[in-house]
Amino acid sequence: MHFDARWGTLAYAALPLILWPLLPAWAVALLAALYALAARWPRLQPWRLALGTLLLTALYLPAISGVLAAGGWLIDLVPLFSLLVLSGLALWLVERAAEQAEERDSRAWMFLLPLALLSPHPLALVSLGAALLLRRGADDVALQGRGQPWGHRAGGRQLALAALIVVGILLLSFALPSHSLLGQVQTALWQASTTENPSLPGIGGCEQANWTFVNGQWVSDNGCQLGGGGALQQEDGLKTASPLVAALGGPTGRWLALLGAALAAGLWWRSAPRRPRRVQSAAALDSEPDLADAGLFTAPQPLHRVRAAYAHTEAHLAVAGLVRQEAETPAEYLRRAAAIWPAQASALATLAAAYAPVRYGGGITEAQSDAAERSAALILAGSLPAAPVFSDHSTADRPRSERQGLT
Amino acid sequence: MTQPGTTASDPHSSAASAVMERVQQNVARVLVGKEDVTRLALAGILAGGHILLEDAPGTGKTMLARALAASLGLDFARVQFTPDLLPSDVTGVSIYREGQFQFVPGPIFTGILLADEINRATPKTQSALLEAMGEGQVTESGVTHALQQPFVVIATQNPVEHEGTYALPEAQLDRFLLKLSVGYPDLEQEVQMLGRLQSAHPIDTLGAVAGPADLLAAQRAVREITVSPDLQRYLASIVSATRTHSRISLGAGPRASLGIQAAAQALAYLAGRDFVTPDDVKAAARGVLPHRLLLNIEARMADVSAASLVEEILGTVPVPVEAVSAVAQAAPEPTAAG
Structure with missing residues (x-):
């Protein structure tokens, strides 16, 4: 039997969950609804990337006023917004990989979800895995024009795009504004969302939160967000993350990510085309x-x-x-x-x-x-x-x- | 690794298909060499439709209906349609008894109703079947009575003799999913039939190999058969072509599209597949379309049949297949050709 359409819709709706640590719950829910609707009504698919990116961008619009209020420059936000765009692009890449794999009646794309949960850099590795799924085979060349996702483009473009996402996310994590400025931005955001502590200075409100290292950023469970790595966390004396988050963010998580990557590579190798040999006679x-x-x-x-x-x-x-x-x-x-x-x-x-x-x-x-x-x-x-x-x-x-x- | 949707991968579906295979084999004990029309008639039943058999007398129309009813374990009733047949003779009548009206069900309250020589009854009586065939119910004296399920009408008519007959109106014809012809057997088949029926007719001892529950389950399964979107477009193109053909004054309606799809699904099911192929669509269209077309005067004067026009349309509507020209351009000349 076909992969049941209802389960397929649910699976697509679950993909935005990999953004869970980065976005508020309502934003993830909106993205999930958008992806579910696009899975249910393919006419919406061309709009999915644009709408998703728009949503992510709109989410951080208040940061503009936050930066200006803190005496910063708008250009300071470019890396942050670029990171968001890359996140949306990576999510879209995963979605396309899933759709294309489903068109080929392959369930190999299922490995993307556990990989996303295991990796401290979910979007980076997952988009790379998605690109591996999306690569063109020899028959795609032969059957070009029959609705292949990449049309007449060269076979390695999707891999290049995924690599760009990986490199972009890693580089941007170092190029993010200083932690104090970003802290103020996030505090402004946080202030906009709650009236309990309207006059918190600096990053004060974020100190009591649990922090998770995701996609080159430290994100807290109350909406605060920082660039940099573990050293930055130590400098600021932030509260230590929960044991599970700490484990996943440390060497254990990296080993698990490595394992996930190896699994992805194995699946890719298993479904790789056989090397053609010339027929002798x-x-x-x-x-x-x-x-x-x-x-x-x-x-x-x-x-x-x-x-x-x-x-x-x-x-x-x-x-x-x-x-x-x-x-x-x-x-x-x-x-x-x-x-x-x-x-x-x-x-x-x-x-x-x-x-x-x-x-x-x-x-x-x-x-x-x-x-x-x-x-x-x-x-x-x-x-x-x-x-x-x-x-x-x-x-x-x-x-x-x-x-x-x-x- | 088995890909989803593999042919006959579902054990329940396979078992149900096997039951229908036994039905066909059972009918073949009675009708010699009529496997194709049996398959189509069974497909019509599985699709939840009604069947009109049009052929010369003595070709086995009644026998096909009886054999199908016996094999499927359905109740069977036969009504010989005559000019003096009244609607109540078919649907039932209310009788005043013991101080109140009581409904006495007619022969239509059965599993398979054989409406023999349906075109001999008046249009009023023919129309009495409309509600029953379309909605599976009968309304008498303002009270609606549901028919048993499954309910199938198999009607017969003689295409040669038209004296004293009333041609079925378009609305009535549209209620029949398939119009089939049994056809004469060839020489060998007729010899085989003579030998088989020499001492006794096997219809008298034909037992059921399935039951109403099997049929209902199969009807449900048929609706789950996959019809790909491009095949649906292909199907709709065929029906649409009947509306623009120069020799057809009234083309087939959307009910015909639904009918072709349902019949194609049933044919795929009988073939043990869980998907419809263009061959199923073509086979279904040949049974679903002709009796729904109204030819213009030129076509009738030229003695063109609706079936031949359907064949012409099927020969022009493109079938969705690979874009081979793109392949030929993209791929080198096969080295395997030496």
Whole structure:
């Protein structure tokens, strides 16, 4: 069965939770609702990135007045806002990776969520993992224009984008304003949200909070936010984080992140395309064609591999003189081919049986996918005599069983 | 690793499909060489529709209905439609008894109703079936009575003899999901049939291989069969083409689109798949569309059949497949070709 749409919507809605330490609960809830709506109504997807970024930006608009009130310059906020934009971009990248993986009927993207929870730099590593999922396979090149997320762009662009996010987040964490200035900004924010202590000086209100190190920033559970690392925390004598947060923010968290990254790399390696090798001779394929020898179907997922196999076969048959009519179904077309080249009938039937579930909404097993590729390789390896010219694929071409029983 | 949606991956779905396979095999004991029309008729039932069988006398229309009813374990009633048949003869009548009116259900309160030679009854009687077929209920003397579920009408009519008949109105025709023809058997099939029916007719001993609960469960499962969005667009394009065809004065309506989708889902289910293919859509369209089309005068003068126009449309509407030209440009000539 398909990945249930309701669970899919829930999973997408859960993605913004990785921003939980950075944003107030209501902002995370709004983002979750936005992502859930976009999952439910794909028409909203083009607006998701813009709306998400707008929300993040609007969230920090009060910081402008805070900086001005503290005697600072607006340019001091550029790194902070850049960090926010990068966060939104990383979240969008994760979302696209999930959608694309789902389109390929892969659940490998599920590893993104635990990785996000384990990592002290969730967005950085998760966006990198997302980019790995989004990389193009050989069949994406072959099937370009069929709704691939990256269209005609080069295959490494998404990796470059993820790397940019990683580097950007790391660099910006050091480029953030001095802790005192940012402290005042956050205090201003905090003051705007509560009237209990309207005249707190400096970062005073933040001292009693628990601090978590996330994405190169120290964030507190009452909304305060600081740049810098653990040393800064010690300098300011801030309250020590909870044991779990401290553990995740320390060496243990880094090891866990490393483990998550290794897991991501392993999953990526497992689904990586096989290296194509040049076929020495067609005769070698006649007996037992090797998938790698075919050198054509190197997509990471069986679904794409079968689609590529079908497309190559149809192109090959067209060269041999049998062009599929636009109103002809793949099954009809391959049956017609089998009638002309009976020696290929078995391979054509196997390919037809594998292609239908892939193209029209079902699924397929690895074994079926392999069989389809073997069949396609056999068809491609065989030298087909020229097909007789067909004027069309009218009723007469259809098997009798299809014509019978209908008025 | 098994990808989701693998064919027949759901054990419950597979088991239900196997039940329907047994139904088809059971019907095949009675009807020789009519597996295709049996499959289509069963698909119509699984899709929750009603079926109109149009063919010459003696081709097995009644036998198909009886065999389906027996195999599915449904109650079966047969009404011979004649010009003097009244609506109440079908739906039931209220009788004054013991100081009050009591409703006496008609033969329509059954699982499968065979409306034999439906076009021999008057339009008034034919229309009595409308509510029952459309809404699964009968209203008599202002009181609504629900029919049992599942409820299927299998009607027959003779396409040759038109004297003393009343052609079914468009609204009535639209209520039939599929219009099928049983067709004559070929020589070998007829010889086989003679041998099989020599001593006794197997319909008399045909037992049920499924029950109403199985049918209801299968009908629910059919609705879960996947129809991809581009196939839905393909399906809608076919129906839309009937509205713009130069030889069709009245094309098929949205109910036809729904009918094709439901029938295609049922055909996919019977094939053991959990997704619809364009072949299912085409097969369904051939049964769903023709009787819903009103041909213009030129087409009728030229003796063009609605089925042939549907075939023409199916031969022109593009099927959603891979963009092979893009592949051919992007990928090098296959090295496997040597």
